Amino acid sequence: MRVGVIDYGVGNLGSVVRALEVLRVSPVLVNRTSDMHATDCLILPGVGNFADCVRMLEAGHWIAALKEEVLGYNRPLLGVCVGMQLLADSSTEGAVNGEPVTGLGFVPGQVKHLAALGCQLRVPHAGWNAVSCGHTKDSLFNGIPAETDFYFVHSYAFQAQNVADVIATTDYGPTVTAAVRRGHVWGTQFHPEKSSKAGFKILKNFIEGPTC
Template identity: 50%
Template sequence: MITGIVDYGVGNLGSLAHSLREYGEIRLLDRPADAESVDRLILPGVGNFANCAVRLHDTGWWSELLDAAGERKQPLLGICVGMQLLADFGHEGACGADDVGVSGLGLIAGEVRHISDLGCTFRVPHVGWNSIRLPNGAQGIFSDIPDKTDFYFVHSYAFDVTDQGDIIAVTDYGIPLVAAVRKGQVWGVQFHPEKSSKAGQRILKNFIAVESC
């Protein structure tokens, strides 16, 4: 199995690639045309939603990811802002008084909103270790991961998911926040698995084991 990490000029991908190497061949992909040469894709993301969306468009990855997840049905895992980009819209970095949001990939229905707008009164950003709840039990990329396992989070915005059935993990930070999503072969985690010790390694290992449709 070959796993491709989407390199669209956002963040240092070294630690993620290092975390994956013991589970098979890893390729850093800086050309969208190379996506068809791998079995599955990981979309990382750090910083600002709008900036990451622009980078995906400018580098040609936007349409390629839609093809990969749609027509080719390659398993796709979004991490942190990479998960948020799976949404219909994101409000981080949106301009103008009428904030209608910046378009996301639209692979999982919902919007990405500031956690204070969702009702959180705790300190922002949400940084550090926090436990997760698994409403559907330990399955998929959460196989063999117990309820209340801790993962490492760094974020100020959260995915407000339209269909509750697409939510596979939740974390509590004053209010429930979506920690992971899934729709078909498309997965997303708000936390950083590469920074989440053994539990994070298990997430990555489980994703690599996911079979293509």
């Protein structure tokens, strides 16, 4: 199993790769768009500012290549933290003259600041929070007990256009999207690679999922 970790210039690749090595799969740092096609599935990490991540994706010609792999070849994809937010249609983070920044559009929705969603707690949201999977548990959470804690660090949150695309939530004042899925595209707002055994189980479920 070759799991491609997309190296487009963000800084949290090492912890993702080490987590995959613990799971005894073959992580591949993908730093050329053409190398994605030699993988079984892909992980899109992300830290920092949404607009900055988009600029790095554009500079490396990743956007068109990702759309070809994910939509054209049905390559399974997992976005992590800002990587999940990049799956959205757009984000208000880094907006210029009120115009949202365009995302990949794999999961319809928009990313907004936690305060704009009614959060009155400390931002960024940093630390461990319990995650609820609702009534229908997605395969990504197989073997994970209800209300398990995962590690979050974020100031913005994903508002999905379709409620059915939200597979997990967490409570941080308002209900916040913790994970999404649309077809063979998943995303987690929390960091599975920093979430101990439960996070490693998330990665294992993605890798061993029915479409990966």
